Amino acid sequence: MLLLNPGPVTLSEKVRNALTQEDLCHREPEFAQLTLDLKQRLLHIYPEIASSYDAVLLTGSGTCAVEAMLASFIPPQGKALVVANGVYGDRLAAMIKAHGKPLEIITSPWQEAINCAAVERCLQQDRTITHLVTVHHETTTGRLNNLALLGQLASQFNIPLLLDGVSSFGVEKIDFSAWNIAAVAATANKCLHGVPGLSFVLAKSTLFQTQTSAANSLYLDLYRYQKAQITGYSPFTQAVQVYYGLQAALQELEAAGGWLARQKSYTKLAQKIRQGLQQQGVKLLLPESDYSCALTSFMLPPYLSYFQLHKSLKKAGFIIYAGQGNFQDKIFRIANMGNIQIEDIAKLLDCCSSLFKN
Ligand SMILES: *Cc1c(COP(=O)(O)O)cnc(C)c1O
Numbered sequence: 001m002l003l004l005n006p007g008p009v010t011l012s013e014k015v016r017n018a019l020t021q022e023d024l025c026h027r028e029p030e031f032a033q034l035t036l037d038l039k040q041r042l043l044h045i046y047p048e049i050a051s052s053y054d055a056v057l058l059t060g061s062g063t064c065a066v067e068a069m070l071a072s073f074i075p076p077q078g079k080a081l082v083v084a085n086g087v088y089g090d091r092l093a094a095m096i097k098a099h100g101k102p103l104e105i106i107t108s109p110w111q112e113a114i115n116c117a118a119v120e121r122c123l124q125q126d127r128t129i130t131h132l133v134t135v136h137h138e139t140t141t142g143r144l145n146n147l148a149l150l151g152q153l154a155s156q157f158n159i160p161l162l163l164d165g166v167s168s169f170g171v172e173k174i175d176f177s178a179w180n181i182a183a184v185a186a187t188a189n190k191c192l193h194g195v196p197g198l199s200f201v202l203a204k205s206t207l208f209q210t211q212t213s214a215a216n217s218l219y220l221d222l223y224r225y226q227k228a229q230i231t232g233y234s235p236f237t238q239a240v241q242v243y244y245g246l247q248a249a250l251q252e253l254e255a256a257g258g259w260l261a262r263q264k265s266y267t268k269l270a271q272k273i274r275q276g277l278q279q280q281g282v283k284l285l286l287p288e289s290d291y292s293c294a295l296t297s298f299m300l301p302p303y304l305s306y307f308q309l310h311k312s313l314k315k316a317g318f319i320i321y322a323g324q325g326n327f328q329d330k331i332f333r334i335a336n337m338g339n340i341q342i343e344d345i346a347k348l349l350d351c352c353s354s355l356f357k358n
Contacts, residue, residue: 006337056068144290
């Protein structure tokens with residue numbers, strides 16, 4: 001089965017085989033070495049931050065890292081401004097609320113860009129805002145949010161940006177300094193091609209040196225992990241085999257030429273998917289230039305239900321992804337994350353040609 005959903009992804013043989021390495025206790029130096037190795041590799045994906053950010057590893061899915069980031073860095077007397085245009089933006093607000101922290105939210109309709117004009121007005125009028133919070137690649141639609149614009153406001157107003165980079169980390173440009181990024185949360189099992197169960201936060205080292213944890217949670221307290229992981233240890237049991245998987249996946253990313261090279265190969269796959277389906281008469285939800293390189297949303301044609309489309313493609317060996325919320329009966333999504341080759345896409349398009357009426 002080929003997974004064309006936005007994580008978990010189809011694994012390479014190397015990553016799959018890495019999972020069967022020897023058992024490790026997370027309290028032994030061998031595991032500490034593995035942790036230190038992963039921290040270094042994660043920090044060097046965007047090498048410009050390697051000396052000024054810390055990597056904190058967590059056992060849990062992407063949401064775990066995002067929630068730990070929000071819990072640990074937004075103080076109870078602070079105020080977050082969440083900028084949302086999809087499911088994951090809404091989830092950021094829901095998590096901040098769940099932790100009892102003050103917030104404002106600026107939402108845009110899901111098919112639209114984030115509303116930077118409203119953000120600017122809000123920052124001018126409300127001087128109590130302490131953090132900007134948003135999603136980089138909004139997986140709901142496939143839109144790559146314009147962080148050049150939002151990041152400029154973050155810099156101009158000197159407000160740190162906390163970023164959900166779960167579905168963009170490792171394949172899209174992240175301009176940490178120009179966008180005033182205090183921390184980004186991401187996961188092993190999307191664009192990095194690892195196994196689900198490990199997520200991480202890259203945060204400015206100064207945050208750990210000059211501030212104390214704002215977390216009113218013990219398990220999601222990044223400061224607790226960061227402190228223990230200075231020497232490679234973790235306060236709680238970690239998903240050891242998943243660590244092995246990420247190590248192999250990061251070695252593959254490095255060998256392939258890093259994030260820019262992966263962005264190129266993703267772009268080729270995405271272009272082939274977009275061109276192929278458009279030739280079959282299927283329409284894109286967004287203007288083509290608005291998409292990330294990792295996922296595309298298409299309008300469901302009136303004559304075909306998602307249920308039928310999914311079922312037919314699954315029979316042929318492909319898992320695609322439904323729309324969420326209001327988009328549930330309106331769109332379908334095809335991600336090109338993971339160990340996917342251009343020939344796989346050719347096969348997919350071939351299968352699709354009997355389903356869509358050109
Ligand atoms: C996948 C995803 C998440 C987190 O998902 P998990 O299921 O918890 O791994 C968060 N944000 C974005 C943008 C995502 O695409």
